[in-house]
Amino acid sequence: MELLRNLFDGTVLMMGFMPLLMIFIGVAVGIVLGTIPGISTSMAVALLLPFTFTMNPLYGMALLLGCYKGGNYSGCIPAVTINTPGTPSSVPTLFDGYPMAKSGRGGEALGILLWSSFVGGIFGTLVLVLFATPMARWALNFWSAEYFALCVLGLASVATLGGKHWQKALIAVLFGLLLNTMGTDPLLGTQRYTFGLIRLFDGFHLMPILIGLFALGELFHNLENYKTSDQKHEKHTYTYPKLLYYWKLKWEMLRASVVGTLVGILPGAGSAIASFLAYDLEKRVSKNSANFGKGAPEGVAASGASDSANTGGSLVPMLALGIPGAPTVAVLMSALMIHGINPGPEMFRDQPTLVYGMFASMFIASTFVLFIGWAGLRVWVRTTNVKKPILYTFIFLFTIIGSFAIRNSMFDVGVCIAFGLIGWIFKRFGYPVAPVVLGVVLGRIMEMNFRRAIMRDGAAGFYTRPLALIFLILAVAAIVYPFIQQYRAERKAKLITEDKRE
Amino acid sequence: MKKIMGLIILTAALTLVLAACNRDDDTVSGAWSPYAQPITIVTHVAPGGGMDVATRLFIDIARQYTDATIIVENMAGGGTRIASDEVLGRPADGYTIFGAAMSNVNTAVAQGWDLNHYIDGYHWIAKIQRDPAAVIITNEAKNAGMDFNGVLNQAREMGGEQIWAVPVLGGNKHFEALLIWQATGVEGMAMPFESGPLGAAAVLGGEAHVQMGNPFDTSGRDLWVAAIASPERMPGFEDSPTFAELGFPQLNDMHMWRGYAVRKGTPPEMIEWFQNLVTQVSRNPEWIEYNAGNAIAPTAVFTEEFRAIIQDTIDTTLYWSRYLGILD
Numbered sequence: 001m002e003l004l005r006n007l008f009d010g011t012v013l014m015m016g017f018m019p020l021l022m023i024f025i026g027v028a029v030g031i032v033l034g035t036i037p038g039i040s041t042s043m044a045v046a047l048l049l050p051f052t053f054t055m056n057p058l059y060g061m062a063l064l065l066g067c068y069k070g071g072n073y074s075g076c077i078p079a080v081t082i083n084t085p086g087t088p089s090s091v092p093t094l095f096d097g098y099p100m101a102k103s104g105r106g107g108e109a110l111g112i113l114l115w116s117s118f119v120g121g122i123f124g125t126l127v128l129v130l131f132a133t134p135m136a137r138w139a140l141n142f143w144s145a146e147y148f149a150l151c152v153l154g155l156a157s158v159a160t161l162g163g164k165h166w167q168k169a170l171i172a173v174l175f176g177l178l179l180n181t182m183g184t185d186p187l188l189g190t191q192r193y194t195f196g197l198i199r200l201f202d203g204f205h206l207m208p209i210l211i212g213l214f215a216l217g218e219l220f221h222n223l224e225n226y227k228t229s230d231q232k233h234e235k236h237t238y239t240y241p242k243l244l245y246y247w248k249l250k251w252e253m254l255r256a257s258v259v260g261t262l263v264g265i266l267p268g269a270g271s272a273i274a275s276f277l278a279y280d281l282e283k284r285v286s287k288n289s290a291n292f293g294k295g296a297p298e299g300v301a302a303s304g305a306s307d308s309a310n311t312g313g314s315l316v317p318m319l320a321l322g323i324p325g326a327p328t329v330a331v332l333m334s335a336l337m338i339h340g341i342n343p344g345p346e347m348f349r350d351q352p353t354l355v356y357g358m359f360a361s362m363f364i365a366s367t368f369v370l371f372i373g374w375a376g377l378r379v380w381v382r383t384t385n386v387k388k389p390i391l392y393t394f395i396f397l398f399t400i401i402g403s404f405a406i407r408n409s410m411f412d413v414g415v416c417i418a419f420g421l422i423g424w425i426f427k428r429f430g431y432p433v434a435p436v437v438l439g440v441v442l443g444r445i446m447e448m449n450f451r452r453a454i455m456r457d458g459a460a461g462f463y464t465r466p467l468a469l470i471f472l473i474l475a476v477a478a479i480v481y482p483f484i485q486q487y488r489a490e491r492k493a494k495l496i497t498e499d500k501r502e
Numbered sequence: 503m504k505k506i507m508g509l510i511i512l513t514a515a516l517t518l519v520l521a522a523c524n525r526d527d528d529t530v531s532g533a534w535s536p537y538a539q540p541i542t543i544v545t546h547v548a549p550g551g552g553m554d555v556a557t558r559l560f561i562d563i564a565r566q567y568t569d570a571t572i573i574v575e576n577m578a579g580g581g582t583r584i585a586s587d588e589v590l591g592r593p594a595d596g597y598t599i600f601g602a603a604m605s606n607v608n609t610a611v612a613q614g615w616d617l618n619h620y621i622d623g624y625h626w627i628a629k630i631q632r633d634p635a636a637v638i639i640t641n642e643a644k645n646a647g648m649d650f651n652g653v654l655n656q657a658r659e660m661g662g663e664q665i666w667a668v669p670v671l672g673g674n675k676h677f678e679a680l681l682i683w684q685a686t687g688v689e690g691m692a693m694p695f696e697s698g699p700l701g702a703a704a705v706l707g708g709e710a711h712v713q714m715g716n717p718f719d720t721s722g723r724d725l726w727v728a729a730i731a732s733p734e735r736m737p738g739f740e741d742s743p744t745f746a747e748l749g750f751p752q753l754n755d756m757h758m759w760r761g762y763a764v765r766k767g768t769p770p771e772m773i774e775w776f777q778n779l780v781t782q783v784s785r786n787p788e789w790i791e792y793n794a795g796n797a798i799a800p801t802a803v804f805t806e807e808f809r810a811i812i813q814d815t816i817d818t819t820l821y822w823s824r825y826l827g828i829l830d
Contacts, residue, residue: 046549053562140707184581187694189612189672189828198580198587205579267703321706322722323699330699331550338559340795344722407579448696455693456665456709 007129010356014062014364022059023361026066027368031376033067034074037084037211038402041071042327049335057339058354062361064335068328069365072311073117073373076304080109081383082395084215084402088206089271089307091437092279094214096292096299103295106381107240112297114373115246116253116304121366123257123305124264124312128319129359133345136320139265144452145461147269149471151446154273156478157280158435160292166482168431176439177446179204186448199411206440208403208416213433215399216416217423219392224424226388240377252282252298253305260306264313267325271310272441278306280478312362318343319355534596534769536570543762545601546585548578553760556631557601563789567782574601581613582606583620590623594765596772600624603760604815608674611819612828624763626812627773628780629803631793635678635731635756636742638713640705641724650729650748653712657688660711664690667701667710677822678756679714685750716758717742717797731756737794759801759815761808777804 013019026048033044045067052060075086080097093113100109127135142150155173162169182193183203194200256278263274282302283292292299314325315332322344324330336343341351348355383391403416426433453461463469543561545553554576561572577585582605589600600606602624610620639648648656657664668675676692683689693710695701698719704710706724713719717727717739727742731754735744745753762780764773783789784802793800803811823829 043549049549050558050562053559140703143704143707143709186696187671189670198583201580201583267700317703321703321724323703323706327548327550334550334555337796338555338792340791342722342795345724346722407584408577448694452693452695455691 003129006352006356007359010353010358010360011363013058013353013357014360019059019062019357019361020364022055022062023066023365024368024372026063026068027070027365027372030067030070030072031074031369031372034071034086035077035380036402036405037078037086037215037398038207038405040087040207040327040406041068041075042331044071045328045331049331052335053338057336057341058357058361060335060339061332061354061358062365064332065358065361066365066368068311068332069121069308069362069369070372071328072308073114073121073304073369076113076117076307077110077380079214080113080300081106081380082215082391082398083218084395084399085210087271087307088210088437088441089275089310090303091210091214091272091434092275092303093300093307095279095303095434096294096296099293099295100297100300101381105295107377108245108297109295109300110377110381111240112246112249112300113304114370114377116249116256116301117308117373118366118370119250119253120257120260120305120308121311121369122363123254124261124309125359125362125366126312127261127309128312128315128362132316132320133348135265136316139267139317140321141467142266143461143465143468144449144456145465145468146471147266148446148449148453149462149468149475150263150266150269150273151442151449153471153475153478154276154442155438155446156475157276158438159479159482160280160283161432161434161438165430165432169435172426172431172433173435173439176436176441177443179209179436179440180443180447186444187451197411199409203444204415204440205406205412206437207406208412209419209440210437211399211403212416212419212421213423213426213436215395216420217427217433219395219399220420220424221427222388223392224428249297249301252286252301255281255285256302256305257309260309261313263306264310264325265316267317267323269325270441270445271307271314271326272437273445274306274310274313275303276438276441278302284478308366315362319347319358320345322347534771534775536568536772536775539597540571540573541597541599542573542575543599543601544575544577544585544589546578546582546603546606547576549576551576551578553601553603556760559789559792560630560783563783563786564779566786567779581609583609583615586610586620589763590619590765592765594767596764596768598764599627599776600763601760602626602763604674604758607812607815608677608819611816612672612823614829617816621812621816623766625766625768625773625805626761626763626808627805628777629759629761629801629808629811630780630784631760632799632801633716633718633758633760634736634797634799635675635753635758636715636717636719636727637682637729638702638705638715638720638725639711639728641726644726644728648728650743653728654686654688656711657683657690662689662691664688664712665693665710666690667695667704667713667715668692669697669701670694672823672826672828674758675714677818680822680825681756682714682750682753685753721795721797729753732799736797736799738797759811761803773805777802780804 030044033039045064048063048067076090076093078084078086079090079094080101083094083098085091085094097109158169158173184201185192259278260274263269279302282298283289286298288296288298314329317323317325318329318333324333333343400413403412406412423433543557545557547553557574577588589598592598666679671694679692695704698715701713702719702723705713720727727739729745729748730742732744781802784800
């Protein structure tokens with residue numbers, strides 16, 4: 001009852017002109033910056049940070065949370081329209097979003113993305129409001145062994161990403177994992193395969209790899225097959241599904257929201273794992289699994305909802321324990337600290353107005369994302385109607401600017417182009433590039449946690465800790481099950497053929 | 503003819519402009535002015551990092567005392583070397599400042615970089631913060647009767663298997679833990695958790711027994727500072743004894759610093775101007791309040807005194823890096 005009263009008070013507080021304006025500006029800035037590949041949500045929030053110094057803390061947080069929500073949603077937009085993920089967690093969105101856009105269903109894909117972001121955002125915030133403290137306590141039970149096992153479970157999604165060509169997916173994921181061995185050893189501080197290049201001390205930055213592999217790889221592939229003589233500019237007319245259509249995807253959105261929120265609660269797990277796991281789960285349970293990767297609406301709904309729900313989840317450890325669970329949350333935390341407010345359990349007691357005002361602003365921000373996103377939908381979707389020579393030029397320009405903007409580094413531009421070529425070669429020989437990303441994203445987290453777990457408990461840590469053991473068993477099952485399915489299908493087909501012969 | 507003359511004049515003017523833009527000499531003629539061009543503070547951390555937040559607030563407060571335009575440029579990566587190379591690669595004209603922290607010196611020494619360049623290439627103008635070292639345990643453990651002596655007893659019982667969470671091995675917090683073990687005669691196992699918050703999570707979740715951190719790591723969290731390296735008990739941490747009180751005065755000066763440096767050869771008037779600015783900001787109530795809220799002691803320590811602290815950091819890093827076998 002007290003919770004409802006506090007939430008009501010917080011909502012009333014946020015219903016003034018100024019707080020609503022702050023949320024609106026935050027969401028709008030987040031959406032605009034988030035669509036630019038290379039500008040991460042944490043960068044967008046950090047850009048707004050100095051403006052909050054002189055503001056009332058609540059208004060400042062409303063601005064930043066709006067930006068967080070807006071940026072999180074819009075990072076998936078270029079994944080759908082130009083095959084360029086704005087963030088690592090938006091990679092699974094492009095598996096189905098881009099094929100949908102290519103076949104003239106861009107409006108549908110972006111609509112699903114928008115609604116799934118809204119549902120995920122509301123769900124994540126609800127969990128934050130209702131269960132922040134117990135969920136944060138649960139997250140503390142995750143030791144290095146559990147994080148490692150969770151990463152292995154994440155890697156098991158390669159089995160579904162690869163499909164029939166699982167060997168190629170396996171090679172791709174190993175390539176991604178090997179890339180992680182470059183840079184400074186996270187435990188001992190020694191240099192590994194850096195060749196004396198300072199820019200390699202931290203290994204490769206993920207974003208130039210992402211932009212290169214997907215955007216440039218696709219661009220090079222299209223250029224290779226581009227013939228001016230027989231190209232007719234095909235203009236799509238876009239349809240935006242009715243509300244009932246989105247309602248049909250409710251369970252996909254909800255399942256993904258649960259995964260996104262739960263993984264978001266774990267400090268140090270990252271939103272990319274959540275997106276891949278949610279996508280993988282949906283592909284496994286969906287009746288439409290054969291269409292995944294070819295333009296399945298369920299795939300877009302799963303990754304969009306998981307990514308958005310992750311924002312609410314990632315705020316759980318910050319508000320309940322004072323531990324930032326994601327880079328963007330670390331920026332939000334610093335905004336509070338500048339105002340002399342230390343996030344943590346005491347914040348609920350000492351600053352209830354601020355806490356519940358923040359919760360209310362998150363609900364309002366999700367709603368604003370829906371409206372502003374809806375207005376912008378018609379703009380984003382037109383990207384796919386731009387004539388190819390112009391579109392390709394702009395994509396190339398954006399990939400170069402985007403990869404440079406990450407750290408103001410020409411080295412990253414070089415990395416982006418190199419991975420563009422790798423992406424093109426992969427595509428040419430039928431190797432999927434998504435497992436490379438999975439390897440890069442999970443590799444470092446896996447290595448750190450594996451070595452820590454071994455340091456602490458030796459190999460026993462993996463089978464004496466129940467949760468770690470469950471994750472590992474699930475991972476093995478996830479890898480083996482598709483083979484069993486395939487074996488059964490082949491056997492069944494064989495029996496049918498034999499029956500027919502008889 | 504007029505058009506040709508006009509073109510020649512335009513080309514000459516453009517050449518002059520470009521030549522002026524391309525000027526990269528290290529000396530500045532005439533009196534240095536903070537208003538001639540924006541002053542950039544380059545930090546080695548990403549937006550939201552400790553030095554970044556401190557610098558942005560410093561600039562915000564500094565606006566009360568100067569109309570100069572000061573901006574922050576984040577150049578994270580390369581083990582702090584990207585930022586350092588950037589500053590050392592720019593002219594020593596006083597318009598580029600290095601926002602440095604103890605980790606810059608730790609890394610330069612432990613990685614065997616050329617110290618004549620990466621340490622002595624700078625004029626260390628002002629130290630602005632002193633972040634005391636702290637031994638941290640959970641409030642739950644404290645309520646069960648655990649204190650610093652209890653931590654030491656537990657370490658003896660566990661025979662070197664007590665886990666101390668540190669951000670990285672071979673870093674400042676690891677050195678502090680080693681120093682404590684050496685002074686108290688116990689042994690532990692340092693485990694890297696990448697950052698203070700993740701180390702705090704490890705202690706709260708029971709994966710680590712102790713966190714070697716700063717008092718700020720306990721802020722808002724269910725954690726308690728069992729021992730603090732401070733001349734006296736810190737405001738907000740009145741129930742946390744100092745190392746001196748616990749019988750280890752040699753541990754009382756362990757701290758992490760943050761400060762500013764400029765390239766050697768920077769105009770002295772710039773250095774004087776910036777040091778005056780640091781003095782003014784260090785007395786500002788808003789700055790004092792921010793630091794107190796984050797359990798940091800604001801300081802204004804300049805040139806020689808600051809360089810002595812740098813030397814102490816170099817010596818400590820060299821000693822422990824050799825002890826751990828990181829350096830020969």
